[in-house]
Amino acid sequence: MDKYNISTKDQYNSIYKDSITNPEEFWSEIASKNFIWKNKWDTVLKWDFKQAKVNWFQGAKLNITENCLDRHLQDNSEKTAIIFEPNNPKDSSEKITYRSLFERVCKMSNVLKEKGIKKGDRVCIYLPMIPELAISVLACARIGAIHSVIFAGFSSNALATRINDCGSRIVITSDGSYRGEKIIDLKGIVDDALSECKIVDTVLVVNRINSKINLVDGRDILLKPLLKNADKYCDAEIMDAEDPLFILYTSGSTGKPKGMVHSCAGYMVYTAYTFKNIFQYQPNNIYWCTADIGWITGHSYILYGPLANCATTIMFEGVPSYPDFGRFWDIVEKHKVNQFYTAPTAIRALAKQGIKHIIDKDISSLKVLGTVGEPINEEAWNWYDKNIGKNKCPIVDTWWQTETGGILISSIPGIIDSKPTFATFPFVGIQPVLMDSESNEIIDNDVVGRLCIKFPWPSIARTIWGNHQRYVNTYFSTFNNMYFTGDGAYRDADGNFRITGRVDDVIIVSGHNLGTAPIEDVINEHKNVAESAIVGFPHEIKGNALYGFVTLKDSSNVSDNTKDEINKLISDKIGPIAKLDKMQLTEALPKTRSGKIMRRILRKIAENDFDNLGDISTLLNPEAVEAIIKNNIR
Numbered sequence: 001m002d003k004y005n006i007s008t009k010d011q012y013n014s015i016y017k018d019s020i021t022n023p024e025e026f027w028s029e030i031a032s033k034n035f036i037w038k039n040k041w042d043t044v045l046k047w048d049f050k051q052a053k054v055n056w057f058q059g060a061k062l063n064i065t066e067n068c069l070d071r072h073l074q075d076n077s078e079k080t081a082i083i084f085e086p087n088n089p090k091d092s093s094e095k096i097t098y099r100s101l102f103e104r105v106c107k108m109s110n111v112l113k114e115k116g117i118k119k120g121d122r123v124c125i126y127l128p129m130i131p132e133l134a135i136s137v138l139a140c141a142r143i144g145a146i147h148s149v150i151f152a153g154f155s156s157n158a159l160a161t162r163i164n165d166c167g168s169r170i171v172i173t174s175d176g177s178y179r180g181e182k183i184i185d186l187k188g189i190v191d192d193a194l195s196e197c198k199i200v201d202t203v204l205v206v207n208r209i210n211s212k213i214n215l216v217d218g219r220d221i222l223l224k225p226l227l228k229n230a231d232k233y234c235d236a237e238i239m240d241a242e243d244p245l246f247i248l249y250t251s252g253s254t255g256k257p258k259g260m261v262h263s264c265a266g267y268m269v270y271t272a273y274t275f276k277n278i279f280q281y282q283p284n285n286i287y288w289c290t291a292d293i294g295w296i297t298g299h300s301y302i303l304y305g306p307l308a309n310c311a312t313t314i315m316f317e318g319v320p321s322y323p324d325f326g327r328f329w330d331i332v333e334k335h336k337v338n339q340f341y342t343a344p345t346a347i348r349a350l351a352k353q354g355i356k357h358i359i360d361k362d363i364s365s366l367k368v369l370g371t372v373g374e375p376i377n378e379e380a381w382n383w384y385d386k387n388i389g390k391n392k393c394p395i396v397d398t399w400w401q402t403e404t405g406g407i408l409i410s411s412i413p414g415i416i417d418s419k420p421t422f423a424t425f426p427f428v429g430i431q432p433v434l435m436d437s438e439s440n441e442i443i444d445n446d447v448v449g450r451l452c453i454k455f456p457w458p459s460i461a462r463t464i465w466g467n468h469q470r471y472v473n474t475y476f477s478t479f480n481n482m483y484f485t486g487d488g489a490y491r492d493a494d495g496n497f498r499i500t501g502r503v504d505d506v507i508i509v510s511g512h513n514l515g516t517a518p519i520e521d522v523i524n525e526h527k528n529v530a531e532s533a534i535v536g537f538p539h540e541i542k543g544n545a546l547y548g549f550v551t552l553k554d555s556s557n558v559s560d561n562t563k564d565e566i567n568k569l570i571s572d573k574i575g576p577i578a579k580l581d582k583m584q585l586t587e588a589l590p591k592t593r594s595g596k597i598m599r600r601i602l603r604k605i606a607e608n609d610f611d612n613l614g615d616i617s618t619l620l621n622p623e624a625v626e627a628i629i630k631n632n633i634r
């Protein structure tokens with residue numbers, strides 16, 4: 001049996017069983033038959049969850065770009081690897097063949113080398129969704145540099161924090177970016193960030209909007225002439241299986257963002273294998289994931305997973321609402337997209353528009369629909385199924401995380417049935433468990449618990465950059481010998497998993513992970529703020545939105561602008577995605593007798609659920625709750 005191509009339910013059952021009973025043999029077979037290696041491994045798996053140490057394919061040598069590019073050149077050099085769809089539909093899209101992508105990646109690799117970048121160096125990439133983003137990522141991988149892509153919606157402060165954390169001396173950016181009708185001055189943001197990043201000595205600049213920009217002498221260089229003169233071949237650096245491939249930052253519930261480190265071999269094997277099967281990708285399909293490469297979904301399922309399978313993958317620069325809410329369906333029609341993968345937030349925003357933007361579009365090419373990033377509510381699921389899938393496209397609700405590298409729980413078209421609001425069953429090799437509050441594994445079905453994974457899979461993150469202890473504490477200390485996801489889940493009577501949401505202080509807003517503590521820290525920097533607490537509340541489109549309770553040092557000194565100032569501060573220091581939807585200025589926050597803010601009560605207030613506040617009499621200051629309710633902003 002070809003275990004790489006799962007095509008029936010029986011096959012899945014037998015492969016799943018095999019992957020659990022003989023994981024080492026199983027992954028060894030998948031890895032050796034479907035990828036090219038310079039050298040095979042000595043040991044398939046070594047692991048110790050107590051110390052958060054996981055090694056896959058130790059001793060193997062490879063380069064992921066040889067698997068994503070070189071090996072396709074013999075038979076598929078003229079096949080389209082990437083279709084670039086620009087922000088403005090009046091501009092033409094660009095089809096980049098595997099040959100051309102290979103050459104452009106090699107040229108970029110040579111430019112980076114010429115700038116002194118070598119294996120193990122970190123390279124920060126702050127670019128919009130244009131081909132140079134994909135090319136820069138792959139060029140880093142080609143020369144063994146560790147890419148750290150920073151979502152181009154982050155502010156200068158957030159960018160500076162990430163550059164400094166990973167110690168990158170180079171930034172690749174563009175003069176600006178287009179987002180719908182907006183033009184964003186990316187280079188200006190980089191300039192601001194670099195005033196706080198003394199180690200950066202080189203900035204490579206792509207011309208995207210052809211604006212007049214300030215080039216700092218000796219630091220900033222336009223990429224175009226460098227690329228023009230660069231050689232179109234570059235040897236691939238030989239990497240160890242466990243060498244870091246990239247760092248990608250994700251929010252923690254406290255402290256600075258966590259730079260999750262992914263390694264070369266395991267990440268490649270798992271993202272490629274999941275992509276092939278969960279999307280049931282067939283040669284000549286056109287696949288589109290609407291995510292940004294600034295997030296893990298873009299890394300794994302726009303770039304590495306599809307390219308390792310010689311797929312055609314679409315990169316879309318724009319937004320779903322520009323020039324109107326029919327843009328996604330225009331693109332599906334134009335490129336005859338077969339697999340379409342997006343976030344529940346986008347589905348809800350599009351559903352709100354009704355079907356007027358769909359009815360005149362031919363979207364009959366669609367075969368598989370996917371969602372990712374947050375729980376999908378039943379209404380949105382049904383709308384997607386009926387109006388986009390025309391009740392004939394399986395929906396894969398894929399649950400995973402930046403830390404997991406690839407999809408861990410999902411249905412598989414034609415193999416594991418979709419069930420509205422359920423991610424359903426674990427993918428091959430994944431052993432999810434639910435834990436109760438006493439740290440016992442819950443064996444029964446029809447139960448809720450904390451979602452853990454009890455055995456390593458190839459693409460699990462290996463550490464947090466520069467802070468392994470934090471990695472141990474965050475993921476491997478809550479439950480003995482388990483990876484703790486931070487999510488709660490319900491398992492129904494048949495064993496289907498539904499993710500119920502975060503059980504920590506991370507709130508998912510429009511599919512973006514936001515830690516509450518880092519936002520509170522920023523609010524508290526406002527000169528008149530004494531204290532703040534943020535909680536989430538349900539939002540029609542965003543899934544969750546942020547509600548901030550803020551106490552002032554001098555409440556007689558509240559200007560009309562105080563709330564605006566606070567939101568501006570958040571926008572400047574973190575990015576517009578972290579702005580508060582609702583803000584209530586209050587005299588005091590409810591606290592326990594030991595002085596801890598009672599977020600549980602604030603959450604109920606934010607949800608308008610005043611009847612279920614629980615016993616507030618044991619609080620240090622029950623009157624604070626009454627005052628908040630009295631002045632509640634709704």
Ligand code: PRX
Nearest residue numbers: 372373374375397398399400401402499513
């Ligand atoms: O809470 C889960 C939610 O998103 C978190 C991971 O966020 P991030 O690292 O940014 O990665 C997002 C893209 C993989 C998870 O802990 N989440 C992700 N997918 C789903 C989901 N919640 C419910 N259903 C999903 N399909």
